[in-house]
Amino acid sequence: MHDYTGQVIKTARITLFFLSLCLVVWALMPSIRPQVGGLMVGVVASIVNGIFLAWKVNRVGQAAIEPSKRKVGLGFLTRAAVVVLSVIVSERLHLSLAATVAGLFSFQLATLLLGIITLRKKPE
Numbered sequence: 001m002h003d004y005t006g007q008v009i010k011t012a013r014i015t016l017f018f019l020s021l022c023l024v025v026w027a028l029m030p031s032i033r034p035q036v037g038g039l040m041v042g043v044v045a046s047i048v049n050g051i052f053l054a055w056k057v058n059r060v061g062q063a064a065i066e067p068s069k070r071k072v073g074l075g076f077l078t079r080a081a082v083v084v085l086s087v088i089v090s091e092r093l094h095l096s097l098a099a100t101v102a103g104l105f106s107f108q109l110a111t112l113l114l115g116i117i118t119l120r121k122k123p124e
Contacts, residue, residue, distance in 0.1 A: 004054075004057075004058075005054075005058075007111075007114065007115075007118075008050070008051070008054040010114055011050065011107060011110045011111050011114055012047060012050070012051060012107075014110040014113075014114065015043060015046065015047050015050070015106050015107050015110045016047070018043060018106060018110070019040060019043045019044065019047070022036050022039055022040045022043065023040065026040065034094065034095050034096050034099075035095075035096040035099045036099070037093065037095040037096070037099075038090050038095035038096035038097065038098070038099030038100040038103065039096070039099040039100070039102060039103040040103065041086050041089055041090050041093075041095060041100050041103065042086060042090075042099065042100040042101060042102060042103020042104045042105075042106065043103040043106045043107075044086070044103075045082050045083060045085070045086035045100075045103070045104055046103060046104050046105065046106045046107040046108070047106075047107055048082050049079045049082050049083070049104075049107065050107035050108070050111070052075060052078065052079060052082075053074065053075070053079065056072075056073070056074045056075045057074070059072055060072050060073075060074065083104060086100055086104065087100060087101075
């Protein structure tokens with residue numbers, strides 16, 4: 001992908017659109033609010049993790065171009081802490097834990113779908 005930042009922005013927009021659809025479903029169907037609420041918590045955590053990972057990947061790329069003595073990682077502990085926080089929020093608000101965990105994969109799924117679409121549109 002030549003336009004990495006553009007792809008990350010497109011992925012974030014797709015995921016935010018999915019989050020807005022979840023909000024509409026949450027408002028219109030009170031019987032499944034715990035499930036949809038858990039899904040929304042997971043999606044928000046997924047967006048935060050995805051954007052943070054993209055930022056860290058850019059920093060690693062810059063460190064490869066301009067070597068420095070500072071060690072640059074991908075921030076696994078920070079992303080794991082966001083996941084743990086989303087699970088705690090889900091439990092405290094009595095939301096569906098399974099839906100929260102499913103929502104944690106939304107940014108990655110949107111990235112996969114966007115990549116497949118991009119490859120199909122690319123002329124050979």
